[in-house]
Amino acid sequence: MTNYEIIAGLQKTLKNSRLGHSMGVACTAANLAMCHDKDLIDKAFRAGLLHDCAKYMKDDESIAFCKKHGIELSEYELKTPGLIHAKMGVYVAKNDYDEHDEQILSAIRWHTTGKPGMDMLEKLIFVADYIEPLRKILPNLNEIRAMAYKDLDQCIIMIYENTISYIKEKGDCFDPTTLEAYEYYKK
Numbered sequence: 001m002t003n004y005e006i007i008a009g010l011q012k013t014l015k016n017s018r019l020g021h022s023m024g025v026a027c028t029a030a031n032l033a034m035c036h037d038k039d040l041i042d043k044a045f046r047a048g049l050l051h052d053c054a055k056y057m058k059d060d061e062s063i064a065f066c067k068k069h070g071i072e073l074s075e076y077e078l079k080t081p082g083l084i085h086a087k088m089g090v091y092v093a094k095n096d097y098d099e100h101d102e103q104i105l106s107a108i109r110w111h112t113t114g115k116p117g118m119d120m121l122e123k124l125i126f127v128a129d130y131i132e133p134l135r136k137i138l139p140n141l142n143e144i145r146a147m148a149y150k151d152l153d154q155c156i157i158m159i160y161e162n163t164i165s166y167i168k169e170k171g172d173c174f175d176p177t178t179l180e181a182y183e184y185y186k187k
């Protein structure tokens, strides 16, 4: 499928704001690739377009979708259905957008929590999702944006620090992957 066909498909399923965000992530990820790994420009754009391709269902619909298609959910994911669209995204990208590049599918899979030992494409999408131009303004966002083009791993640490203090403030519990990944990048 061409990038234009993917955009046309997303237009049919996603809200305008989500489509705008997806375009923002695609362009930002491609820009980051121009800076950090020129061989990944095309994959970064495509993974950015597709990363939220499953983010159009309500929570109960997402859980039903996963049951129907045999997508296993952790206890934490059942409590925080907002995160499930990453796993569902892999399924939707394969089946609705004919995307079978393992590296792109893995970047979609890990874009919400990140994970220890991410490869370059996974890092680009994780960071681009956080810093794209339409992102609502969060504390330290402009410092994080600047760091993304200087030191990607340092930028990832800053994103985790922000995320962890935000979750603590809200009094929510953590996805264990978030904490594991934070510890990993701090070392």
Ligand SMILES: [Fe+2]
Pocket (backbone or CB within 6 Å): 051, 052, 055, 085, 111, 112
């Ligand atoms: Fe997402």
Ligand SMILES: [Fe+2]
Pocket (backbone or CB within 6 Å): 021, 025, 051, 052, 129
């Ligand atoms: Fe996103």
